[in-house]
Amino acid sequence: MNTPSSPRWRRRKSARPDEIRDAALELFVERGFAATRMDDVAARAGVSKGTVYLYFETKEALLRSVVEDLVEPALARAESRAASHGGSSAELLRELIRMWWHTVSGSRLSGLPKLMVSEARNFPELARYFAEHVVRRTRALFEGVIRRGVERGEFSPRLDVEAGARLAMAPLVYASIWQHSLACCGDEDFDPERFVTAHLELFIAGITCKEAK
Amino acid sequence: MNTPSSPRWRRRKSARPDEIRDAALELFVERGFAATRMDDVAARAGVSKGTVYLYFETKEALLRSVVEDLVEPALARAESRAASHGGSSAELLRELIRMWWHTVSGSRLSGLPKLMVSEARNFPELARYFAEHVVRRTRALFEGVIRRGVERGEFSPRLDVEAGARLAMAPLVYASIWQHSLACCGDEDFDPERFVTAHLELFIAGITCKEAK
Amino acid sequence: MNTPSSPRWRRRKSARPDEIRDAALELFVERGFAATRMDDVAARAGVSKGTVYLYFETKEALLRSVVEDLVEPALARAESRAASHGGSSAELLRELIRMWWHTVSGSRLSGLPKLMVSEARNFPELARYFAEHVVRRTRALFEGVIRRGVERGEFSPRLDVEAGARLAMAPLVYASIWQHSLACCGDEDFDPERFVTAHLELFIAGITCKEAK
Amino acid sequence: MNTPSSPRWRRRKSARPDEIRDAALELFVERGFAATRMDDVAARAGVSKGTVYLYFETKEALLRSVVEDLVEPALARAESRAASHGGSSAELLRELIRMWWHTVSGSRLSGLPKLMVSEARNFPELARYFAEHVVRRTRALFEGVIRRGVERGEFSPRLDVEAGARLAMAPLVYASIWQHSLACCGDEDFDPERFVTAHLELFIAGITCKEAK
DNA sequence: AATGAATGAGACTTCATTCAT
DNA sequence: GATGAATGAAGTCTCATTCAT
Structure with a gap:
């Protein structure tokens, strides 16, 4: 079932943290840490608010x-x-x-x-x-x-x-x-x-x- | 300017905005705008929170x-x-x-x-x-x-x-x-x-x- | 009841709800209802979070x-x-x-x-x-x-x-x-x-x- | 100005923490700690959400x-x-x-x-x-x-x-x-x-x- | 002019619940 | 049946701003 031949799902899954990191980097650089909202990071990464917290414990992390x-x-x-x-x-x-x-x-x-x-x-x-x-x-x-x-x-x-x-x-x-x-x-x-x-x-x-x- | 006819409290009064500006500058530089609280500005300037708003309409001002x-x-x-x-x-x-x-x-x-x-x-x-x-x-x-x-x-x-x-x-x-x-x-x-x-x-x-x- | 014709996985299957109930009881007693997370119930019962919802419609149920x-x-x-x-x-x-x-x-x-x-x-x-x-x-x-x-x-x-x-x-x-x-x-x-x-x-x-x- | 003869204001001020404590006690007893929302405590004490935090650092405090x-x-x-x-x-x-x-x-x-x-x-x-x-x-x-x-x-x-x-x-x-x-x-x-x-x-x-x- | 108690919008974070696999 | 990634409503807490004194 979970063969490596189902790439879309697998790749997305493991790519999530990177996508979130990239979105966060862009926003942190543009606005600074304190002025960036986690909602914005999530939105730019194309995920929901909660998803960010699946991969990163806190905003500081x-x-x-x-x-x-x-x-x-x-x-x-x-x-x-x-x-x-x-x-x-x-x-x-x-x-x-x-x-x-x-x-x-x-x-x-x-x-x-x-x-x-x-x-x-x-x-x-x-x-x-x-x-x-x-x-x-x-x-x-x-x-x-x-x-x-x-x-x-x-x-x-x-x-x-x-x-x-x-x-x-x-x-x-x-x-x-x-x-x-x-x-x-x-x-x-x-x-x-x-x-x-x-x-x-x-x-x-x-x-x-x-x-x- | 510093005529003997301007009592001390009058000089203090006009010095307030400068003291607040200085405090704000220090904190904005150290922590950034968003991470600086108006309370901290007031405390460092030695005035109460409300006083800051006597001289400056908003944090951005x-x-x-x-x-x-x-x-x-x-x-x-x-x-x-x-x-x-x-x-x-x-x-x-x-x-x-x-x-x-x-x-x-x-x-x-x-x-x-x-x-x-x-x-x-x-x-x-x-x-x-x-x-x-x-x-x-x-x-x-x-x-x-x-x-x-x-x-x-x-x-x-x-x-x-x-x-x-x-x-x-x-x-x-x-x-x-x-x-x-x-x-x-x-x-x-x-x-x-x-x-x-x-x-x-x-x-x-x-x-x-x-x-x- | 335990006839040889009921293979092990069948017994396990019907035992699941009981295991979950026991885990939930322990945690509800220890922490109270509101302070107990469904994740913890699942973890203590040794199943995944989703499995709990196979047997119980909601936390209150x-x-x-x-x-x-x-x-x-x-x-x-x-x-x-x-x-x-x-x-x-x-x-x-x-x-x-x-x-x-x-x-x-x-x-x-x-x-x-x-x-x-x-x-x-x-x-x-x-x-x-x-x-x-x-x-x-x-x-x-x-x-x-x-x-x-x-x-x-x-x-x-x-x-x-x-x-x-x-x-x-x-x-x-x-x-x-x-x-x-x-x-x-x-x-x-x-x-x-x-x-x-x-x-x-x-x-x-x-x-x-x-x-x- | 702040003579002890202005009782309404003074009494209210120092009575706040007690009013909040009483409201919290009632709700904690009735619903338990976790199921009680700070908003409810505030509402029952007749103050706003933020006021509770003037007197108590956290819900646990x-x-x-x-x-x-x-x-x-x-x-x-x-x-x-x-x-x-x-x-x-x-x-x-x-x-x-x-x-x-x-x-x-x-x-x-x-x-x-x-x-x-x-x-x-x-x-x-x-x-x-x-x-x-x-x-x-x-x-x-x-x-x-x-x-x-x-x-x-x-x-x-x-x-x-x-x-x-x-x-x-x-x-x-x-x-x-x-x-x-x-x-x-x-x-x-x-x-x-x-x-x-x-x-x-x-x-x-x-x-x-x-x-x- | 000066205070600081009070407010409430808004941020971070959690978690019950869903659903594609 | 079973999983666990994903969601978003809801809770805790912060802080810019106001205002009665």
Whole structure:
């Protein structure tokens, strides 16, 4: 009876939690946690109010699941791809920035930075998780490349590696956040592609430039 | 203003709205608009719940007042100070970045970017106001300096002026936001002074560097 | 009944309702009707939630069935046993009290008094059923013995027969109720055997005592 | 302004919690805790839903307050009155039983035994409180009188003091419970006065009777 | 001007009941 | 017969807002 050949039913069943997570992510990013009603999450996921509670014990548990379960696989993929690159340090850095941007910008994850920034103080445990599992790990990737560049003499020897890694990412994070907030209401001129490209060039110019000061 | 003929209670009376605004700003930044209760605002301002409604019609009106009434005077001051500077374009830019940071970082305003990013989608009118009165005007200051530098041949002629202005500000905005979110919970290593200083040097190196690419 | 021609699954099938009733009785007695969830009944009966509804139309119907279907056979048995006793009225009364206690105390029925007391006001129809089919019939047994004792001069002639019957039973009912409530939480010293025995002796002493007042 | 001479307002304000407690007690006794809705409590107390939560943090806290705050003063009064009696032990016991009955039967407290019996298993902490502060203390009063009677030779020397005290109270407790349950629905013949009087006579006859067995 | 008790709409959550498999 | 995912009415509790004092 319950053969794997009855796919519609089976797939729907196991897909439910994902559909709910996706709906919740969209709404949490758009409105914030407190301003999102569980009814809206249910409606956007196409289920009834009660169904959400079949899969997630509380609204807060739903938030945790949204953050933790979406982030891990994406990050693991990114790290493995990052490890497989060769070339000059500048080239590598360029790749890393482009990869970050293309991985995050169009995907469901693009709203996570805004969400975490908005809710960090209200959910410190979750913020800690995010800081350690996402922020730190991502920064480690950038620090690795920058340190290599400094050690090989490709980048300025006076470069502060940690601050440099943060600075490489800051405009990317800023762009993600901006796209989900003011770029929707008021700053529609913001062109993230152009912004990220300019950052890429300017940042690499800055860290490779030998003449400066 | 503070003539001896205005007794203490009269001064207190007119100070009430400001005290409430300050309390509201702190809480809105920390918890977000929806998660902040009017009771908490009143308690932090040291007044009773009803008093808040003497000065602000609704919770949303309080938010609007927080944003609009705090921003205008600070920005006007900044613009006049910016206009009075001389020196090379790099020097001017350095000044501008430092000024932004020192004006914003320690003041009550430092939380505004986080607040606006979090609430923009829920209050599009307010976001539009903020984008036009704060973001655009501030960026105009940076664009002015950068355009001058390009025109005078001090900065790379291939520099995208608008993107450049955004990039000059992005790490500053990022630092403000970070300080009120993840730097409190999980990313305590973040050192904004060091970060902003590194940005200053790297950014100016990038835009003045003639050899790049 | 248990002919070899009734295969195991057939017996199980007809046993289901009883298993559910037993589970429901336990939980209704322990937690009360409103605080008991159908899920818990199903879980304790070892069936799925839906199965309960195969046999009982609603939660209230399950309650009715628990009370009505458990009580009738037990009571019929008791009446027939009571009728077959001989001896002095005191002896008979002693027997009746002991029988009541031993029939009720260890059995599934021991919780019924607590259940009915708790739910009588919420289910007046059921309470009426219980009062007429259980309380009144049981009391009639006691009244019969006591009236016989008074008529034969074995008991005090001034004895109020109806009140006497109620008083013979009151400590028994009290003990049943207590065992399922406060004797579980707070009054663990309560020793029902000792209590019932003391009642037996004292009550018979009271009604047979000629010297009193 | 807030002189004690504006009594209506002041009295109402401080009377609110008591009015709510009384309403809650009535409903909890009648329907049980789980089947009582906070809206109903509010309606019966003549206030709005939210007002109940001004004075009681949760529904459970309201239950605790109902039990703990109503019981203590009544019990203290009873103990002091009990201490001031003289006369023979039988007379004293008679007084105690009558006092218990008249204190409890007509008052707001008369439903407490039913409430506690019904909810003990769901609120073990509360049950423990009730068992220790009410049941044990009340029984101690009875044990004192009975022990005195045995020691003075007024009561049968073979009397089990603890069981005797419980037996003195059991019909009283039973009558309280019955009045709030089956005496309302099905056993309307129950006449508590007659029942308690019969108990009084029979119990004293039993314990003073020298001839028995 | 200031208070804080009171309100009630609305949010989160539970659970009796249904029904496709 | 049996299951358990799904539903949505209904309950608990919160909080923006009002208003008598």
